[in-house]
Structure formats: structure tokens, C-alpha cells
Amino acid sequence: xxxxxxxxxxxxxxxxxxxxxxxxxxxxxxxxxxxxxxxxxxxxxxxxxxxxxxxxxxxxxxxxxxxxxxx
Amino acid sequence: xxxxxxxxxxxxxxxxxxxxxxxxxxxxxxxxxxxxxxxxxxxxxxxxxxxxxxxxxxxxxxxxxxxxxxxxxxxxxxxxxxxxxxxxxxxxxxxxxxxxxxxxxxxxxxxxxxxxxxxxxxxxxxxxxxxxxxxxxxxxxxxxxxxxxxxxxxxxxxxxxxxxxxxxxxxxxxxxxxxxxxxxxxxxxxxxxxxxxxxxxxxxxxxxxxxxxxxxxxxxxxxxxxxxxxxxxxxxxxxxxxxxxxxxxxxxxxxxxxxxxxxxxxxxxxxxxxxxxxxxxxxxxxxxxxxxxxxxxxxxxxxxxxxxxxxxxxxxxxxxxxxxxxxxxxxxxxxxxxxxxxxxxxxxxxxxxxxxxxxxxxxxxxxxxxxxxxxxxxxxxxxxxxxxxxxxxxxxxxxxxxxxxxxxxxxxxxxxxxxxxxxxxxxxxxxxxxxxxxxxxxxxxxxxxxxxxxxxxxxxxxxxxxxxxxxxxxxxxxxxxxxxxxxxxxxxxxxxxxxxxxxxxxxxxxxxxxxxxxxxxxxxxxxxxxxxxxxxxxxxxxxxxxxxxxxxxxxxxxxxxxxxxxxxxxxxxxxxxxxxxxxxxxxxxxxxxxxxxxxxxxxxxxxxxxxxxxxxxxxxxxxxxxxxxxxxxxxxxxxxxxxxxxxxxxxxxxxxxxxxxxxxxxxxxxxxxxxxxxxxxxxxxxxxxxxxxxxxxxxxxxxxxxx
Numbered sequence: 001x002x003x004x005x006x007x008x009x010x011x012x013x014x015x016x017x018x019x020x021x022x023x024x025x026x027x028x029x030x031x032x033x034x035x036x037x038x039x040x041x042x043x044x045x046x047x048x049x050x051x052x053x054x055x056x057x058x059x060x061x062x063x064x065x066x067x068x069x070x071x
Numbered sequence: 072x073x074x075x076x077x078x079x080x081x082x083x084x085x086x087x088x089x090x091x092x093x094x095x096x097x098x099x100x101x102x103x104x105x106x107x108x109x110x111x112x113x114x115x116x117x118x119x120x121x122x123x124x125x126x127x128x129x130x131x132x133x134x135x136x137x138x139x140x141x142x143x144x145x146x147x148x149x150x151x152x153x154x155x156x157x158x159x160x161x162x163x164x165x166x167x168x169x170x171x172x173x174x175x176x177x178x179x180x181x182x183x184x185x186x187x188x189x190x191x192x193x194x195x196x197x198x199x200x201x202x203x204x205x206x207x208x209x210x211x212x213x214x215x216x217x218x219x220x221x222x223x224x225x226x227x228x229x230x231x232x233x234x235x236x237x238x239x240x241x242x243x244x245x246x247x248x249x250x251x252x253x254x255x256x257x258x259x260x261x262x263x264x265x266x267x268x269x270x271x272x273x274x275x276x277x278x279x280x281x282x283x284x285x286x287x288x289x290x291x292x293x294x295x296x297x298x299x300x301x302x303x304x305x306x307x308x309x310x311x312x313x314x315x316x317x318x319x320x321x322x323x324x325x326x327x328x329x330x331x332x333x334x335x336x337x338x339x340x341x342x343x344x345x346x347x348x349x350x351x352x353x354x355x356x357x358x359x360x361x362x363x364x365x366x367x368x369x370x371x372x373x374x375x376x377x378x379x380x381x382x383x384x385x386x387x388x389x390x391x392x393x394x395x396x397x398x399x400x401x402x403x404x405x406x407x408x409x410x411x412x413x414x415x416x417x418x419x420x421x422x423x424x425x426x427x428x429x430x431x432x433x434x435x436x437x438x439x440x441x442x443x444x445x446x447x448x449x450x451x452x453x454x455x456x457x458x459x460x461x462x463x464x465x466x467x468x469x470x471x472x473x474x475x476x477x478x479x480x481x482x483x484x485x486x487x488x489x490x491x492x493x494x495x496x497x498x499x500x501x502x503x504x505x506x507x508x509x510x511x512x513x514x515x516x517x518x519x520x521x522x523x524x525x526x527x528x529x530x531x532x533x534x535x536x537x538x539x540x541x542x543x544x545x546x547x548x549x550x551x552x553x554x555x556x557x558x559x560x561x562x563x564x565x566x567x568x569x570x571x572x573x574x575x576x577x578x579x580x581x582x583x584x585x586x587x588x589x590x591x592x593x594x595x596x597x598x599x600x601x602x603x604x605x606x607x608x609x610x611x612x613x614x615x616x617x618x619x620x621x622x623x624x625x626x627x628x629x630x631x632x633x634x635x636x637x638x639x640x641x642x643x644x645x646x647x648x649x650x651x652x653x654x655x656x657x658x659x660x661x662x663x664x665x666x667x668x669x670x671x672x673x674x675x676x677x678x679x680x681x682x683x684x685x686x687x688x689x690x691x692x693x694x695x696x697x698x699x700x701x702x703x704x705x706x707x708x709x710x711x712x713x714x715x716x717x718x719x720x721x722x723x724x725x726x727x728x729x730x731x732x733x734x735x736x737x738x739x740x741x742x743x744x745x746x747x748x749x750x751x752x753x754x755x756x757x758x759x760x761x762x763x764x765x766x767x768x769x770x771x772x773x774x775x776x777x778x
Contacts, residue, residue, distance in 0.1 A: 048442060050442065058561065
């Protein structure tokens with residue numbers, strides 16, 4: 001399942017990434033495999049989304065969130 | 072000369088700049104990194120033993136692998152031992168509330184072998200959130216000094232200064248990740264090629280050598296060849312390195328960080344977010360704040376701007392009275408001082424806009440604006456962060472273009488800079504009001520809408536629409552230099568740091584005066600020469616003519632008007648006047664005569680010169696006094712074409728002129744600031760050309776359709 005498919009309030013554990021280049025950036029920002037992510041809210045127009053990971057809030061575009069595979 | 076060079080390195084939002092301001096006070100300057108848009112912030116700090124250090128504030132980054140041009144500076148400085156900014160000591164500023172992520176950058180920089188010091192900032196916040204950090208254990212495990220600081224409160228500063236003073240020239244940090252295992256053969260080859268014994272430096276060179284200008288072409292080729300020969304996969308290796316580093320950090324941080332109260336950390340931020348990014352309230356509050364900014368720039372600045380204007384008028388008059396009359400005095404007062412006045416007048420607006428922007432950024436609200444607006448703005452090739460510069464453009468394009476600097480993506484930023492001057496700024500307002508009052512009847516439609524007010528609003532709508540459409544065009548023309556990311560931290564809401572707000576106001580105003588000032592003064596002098604000199608005999612003839620009239624006339628009223636007629640006739644025959652007459656065939660299709668041509672020329676410097684120039688050409692003594700504008704309006708309104716005898720200012724001509732002023736780049740301050748911000752003449756020239764062409768075509772179409 002992709003992170004972009006979660007609704008606000010839902011959580012998941014990061015398993016892997018579908019884009020290597022993007023994964024480097026995401027990991028640098030603390031989105032590591034094994035971390036718990038929670039979707040906090042969607043922007044008023046539905047994109048981007050705000051997530052909570054590794055103790056802080058991060059926002060990213062839906063297309064970027066779609067790279068993160070969770071369970 | 073400083074005894075020690077210190078670089079501040081850290082993630083964004085760690086309070087690095089606050090710490091920088093705290094260490095250096097006002098004792099800082101802004102320089103340039105050669106060839107790059109990023110400002111180099113340098114300050115000086117006196118340590119306890121009377122040692123001075125030079126402190127450089129490097130851009131915030133999450134990793135040595137850069138996402139944006141700004142971030143790439145960090146490695147460029149740290150990689151080049153011959154770089155003037157190469158530090159003796161790196162102070163890594165980390166956010167105590169999120170230590171693991173912050174230490175990723177630490178572990179990368181530490182592996183480069185530069186002496187390091189770790190600052191755990193926001194210690195007060197961490198304590199409040201129930202996070203405790205065993206500082207001594209951490210220091211022991213890392214092998215370096217660790218200092219706890221609360222930059223916002225100013226706690227721990229003395230300890231930090233002491234720690235810097237105690238730094239040794241040899242790096243003491245413990246070895247972290249076994250970097251060489253990532254790409255053993257390639258790293259060995261590089262170490263031989265560039266003569267280094269540092270594994271991680273060699274690895275970084277493999278990754279980033281394209282950005283490093285100090286390698287010769289031959290070396291670059293050799294590095295490239297090594298990459299190929301060993302099948303170096305840069306993306307995959309970056310991923311492996313990051314994973315290995317985090318693994319190592321988990322060991323380092325076990326029993327060092329104890330988090331007890333995780334549950335109640337973000338309640339305030341969450342509550343605020345549920346209102347401030349609400350699908351209805353979020354936008355209402357946002358537009359209210361925008362309206363407030365717009366209003367503040369207009370109304371708060373009007374009093375200081377009036378004062379500045381009066382001061383310069385007084386200074387010019389004073390100078391003319393007390394300095395010996397002559398060309399040099401005229402050049403100094405009417406050229407240089409007038410040009411200077413044109414720069415200083417912008418300071419109140421720049422200071423106010425940046426004060427408000429830094430408050431919005433400091434509190435964390437700006438990140439939410441970006442979050443809310445990104446989807447809309449992206450459609451037009453802009454980013455969520457373009458909203459503020461574009462709205463600020465309604466007041467003045469100059470500070471707005473400066474504020475576009477926090478847009479990370481190169482393409483988004485260039486597009487924002489290119490279209491911001493299209494938004495109708497406050498300098499266009501006097502032009503609009505004069506022309507509207509001339510040709511639009513002061514009537515009410517539908518009972519309460521004032522027709523003149525509606526026309527004015529239409530001009531603003533036209534300008535914003537144009538800006539958005541041009542952005543769309545640039546979106547398809549420009550090629551993105553780097554992949555655009557929108558992975559951004561949403562910081563927790565905080566009170567603004569008032570000292571930082573003051574710093575920003577001071578710093579931005581200073582930068583503007585220093586950088587844009589040079590160009591503006593130069594152009595002012597050229598324009599002054601053009602409008603006060605003409606081919607020799609012509610001016611002499613005018614002088615003679617008026618002297619004879621003066622000598623024979625006794626009527627004092629007539630004498631006063633004589634002075635104005637002389638000024639008007641001189642302007643007509645000056646080089647500017649001659650150029651105005653030369654371009655008449657070109658502007659005839661737009662409905663303008665040569666007199667408007669002169670106004671167009673003088674408006675190149677600053678579009679607000681239009682009203683003043685028209686006043687001079689039509690010999691009106693003052694437009695400032697009571698009823699002055701009315702007199703100018705009557706005179707201009709009565710102007711007739713000498714050949715046809717028809718009025719010049721028809722609705723068609725006035726509307727065409729308004730469109731010209733709406734689109735044309737008639738502001739040398741903007742040209743100068745675009746040059747400064749893009750560090751190249753390419754962009755200001757493209758902007759000048761496209762805006763002039765657009766202004767001409769729009770005015771032409773409008774006049775030909777309406778006439």
C-alpha cells in the first residue's frame with residue numbers, strides 16, 4: 001500500500017520506496033524503513049499532504065508520497 | 072584578521088541564524104559566493120581570551136547531498152581547502168528535539184575530518200517536551216565537545232564561546248561509518264587521483280565532482296573515468312550510505328536520548344493547524360493576512376516616505392542655495408542626490424514587507440501558506456512560495472523579488488522573479504489616477520459602484536491576470552535545472568523572535584541600498600544629463616530668448632510663468648526631448664505624441680516620473696499644491712494635435728497609455744535588483760525586452776480597437 005492512499009489519522013510502517021532517487025531525500029528527512037508514519041491532514045485543495053514521522057511534521061506532494069510503500 | 076574561522080552548519084529550522092546573530096551581533100556583512108545567488112553571511116565574534124573569530128553562516132541543509140543550489144554551497148565550501156571560506160572549525164547546530172535526523176548531517180561532516188563542535192540547540196524546548204539528552208555520554212561517544220544552548224533565550228552562549236576557544240587544530244571525532252566499504256575500489260582510485268587520504272572526501276568527490284570548480288578539466292575527466300570503470304551508482308550508494316549512517320546513529324544515541332512525554336508535544340500546533348489550514352477558514356485567514364500586509368505596506372510607509380521625500384527636496388534646495396552654482400553642483404544635486412532619493416524612498420516599504428515576512432516565517436505560518444497554495448500555483452509554473460512575492464508586488468516589486476529567495480527550486484524562483492514586476496505596483500497608481508480622472512467620467516453605475524474606482528480595479532485585475540499567464544508561458548519555455556522537490560518540514564508554531572525581525576529589516580534595507588543603489592545612481596546621472604543638456608546652440612538660443620523677454624518685462628506674474636516656459640522649452644530641446652521626438656513615429660500608432668514620448672523616456676528610470684514630467688512639459692508649476700493635479704489635468708485634457716486639432720488624450724489614447732504603464736518595465740530599481748538576485752544580466756534583459764514588447768503590443772491593440 002502507498003502512503004498517498006491513507007486517510008488523515010491513519011498510520012503505517014514504512015517498508016520500502018519505489019523511486020531510488022526520491023528515497024534518498026526522504027530518508028535524509030527521517031522517513032526510514034521501519035519508521036511509523038501518520039497522515040495528519042491533506043491541504044485544503046487535496047494536495048500536498050502533511051505527515052508525522054520521526055517526531056516532526058513533514059509535508060510532501062501526493063506524487064512524492066506515492067513513492068513510499070507502507071504496511 | 073580573525074584568528075579562527077568557524078562555519079555554522081545545520082538543518083533548516085534549527086535556530087542556526089539566531090545563534091549566528093547572537094554570536095556576531097550587528098558585526099556582520101553579506102558577501103557573495105562567486106557565481107552563485109546565495110548570500111554569504113559572515114560575522115565576527117570576540118571569544119573570552121580576546122581571540123577574534125570569523126563566523127560564516129552556511130545555508131541550512133539536511134545532508135551534504137544538495138537538493139537546491141543554496142544547499143550545494145555547504146559541500147563546496149567544506150570540500151575546498153583553498154576556498155577563502157574554508158573553516159578551521161565546523162560548529163554543527165542541531166535541534167535537540169529531533170536529534171537523530173540532525174546528526175545525519177553531523178556524521179557526514181565529521182567524516183570529512185574537519186575539527187568539529189556539536190551544539191544542541193533548543194535545549195529549553197526539548198526539556199519542555201520531556202526529552203532528556205545525556206550530553207556527556209554523547210560527547211564521549213562522538214569524541215568531540217558538545218554544548219547545550221537555547222539560542223532564543225541566549226542561554227549557553229558563554230559556554231559555546233569557551234568551547235570554540237578550546238578547539239584544537241586536529242579533528243578529534245571518532246570514526247563513524249566504514250565509508251570505504253560502500254565502494255572500495257573506486258574510493259581507492261580517487262584517493263590516488265586527487266591525492267587525499269580521506270575515504271569520505273573521496274566518496275563525496277565521486278558523487279559531486281561536477282559541482283566542484285576547483286578541479287581542472289583533466290582531473291574531472293579522470294574522475295569521470297574512474298566512476299565508469301568501477302560502475303559507480305551515485306543514487307544507490309547515497310541510499311546505502313544514509314541507511315548505514317542512521318544505523319550507526321541509533322547505536323550512538325541509545326541511552327543518550329530519553330523521551331518521556333511524547334504524547335502531548337504537538338497539541339498546540341495541531342489545534343492551530345486545524346484552523347489555519349482549514350479548507351474554508353484557512354483561506355479566509357490567509358486572505359485577511361494578505362490584505363493586512365498589503366495595507367501595511369501602503370499605509371504605514373506613507374508617513375516615513377513623505378518625510379524622506381521632503382528631506383531630499385530640502386537637501387536639494389539647501390545645496391542649491393549654499394553650494395557654488397555650476398555644472399558640478401547640478402550634477403551632484405539633480406543627478407546623484409535625486410537618484411539617491413529614489414533609492415532611499417523604498418526603504419520603508421522594504422523594511423515593512425520584510426518585517427512582516429520574517430514574522431510569518433518565524434512563527435511557522437509561511438510553511439502553511441506554501442502547503443495550502445502549492446497545488447494552485449503549480450499549475451502556472453509557480454510554487455506555493457510564490458504567493459508572497461506576487462502579493463507584495465502590489466506594493467513594490469523590489470522587496471518582493473528579494474523575498475523570492477526562499478523558493479528552493481531554481482525554475483520556480485526565476486519564473487516568480489520574471490512575473491512579479493507585472494503586478495501593478497504602487498508607483499503605477501499616480502499614473503492610473505491621473506489618466507482615469509482625465510477620460511473616465513466620475514459617475515456611479517448600478518447605484519453605488521464608482522466608474523473610476525471600477526476602472527482602477529480593472530487595471531489591477533488585468534495586471535495579475537497577465538502575470539499568471541506569462542508565468543504559464545515561462546513554465547513551458549524554461550528547462551528545470553534540478554528536480555523540484557516539495558518535501559518540506561512543517562515547523563511547530565512559535566512566537567516570532569523580535570530581534571531577528573529587526574535584523575532582517577536592517578539587513579534587507581542595507582543590501583538593497585548597497586547593491587541596487589550603484590546601478591540606480593548611474594542611470595539617474597545618465598537621465599539627468601539627457602534631460603538637462605541639448606545640442607549646444609539650441610540651449611544657448613533659448614537662454615538668450617528668455618533673457619531678452621525678462622529684461623523687457625516688469626510684470627511679476629508673467630515672470631514666474633516665464634521661468635516655467637523656459638524649463639519646458641529646454642526639456643523639449645534636450646537630448647531626452649530630441650529622443651522623444653525621434654521615437655514619435657514609433658509611438659504614433661499607440662496614440663501618443665512626442666510629449667508623451669519624453670515622459671516615456673524619463674519614466675524608464677521610475678514610472679512615477681510620468682506625472683512630474685507631464686507637469687514640466689505642460690508647464691504646470693506644482694502638482695503637489697492644492698488643486699495642482701486639477702490644473703495639470705485641465706492642461707493635459709486641453710492638449711490638441713497641432714495637425715488635426717483633435718484632443719490628444721482621448722479615451723483610446725489614455726487607456727492605451729495605462730496598458731503601456733501596466734506592462735512596461737519602467738523601473739530601474741527592479742532591473743537592478745533582478746540583476747543582483749540572479750547574478751546575471753541575462754534575466755533582467757529578457758524581462759525588460761518581454762515586458763516592453765508586451766506593453767507595446769497591448770497598447771497598440773487597445774488604441775487601434777478603441778479609437
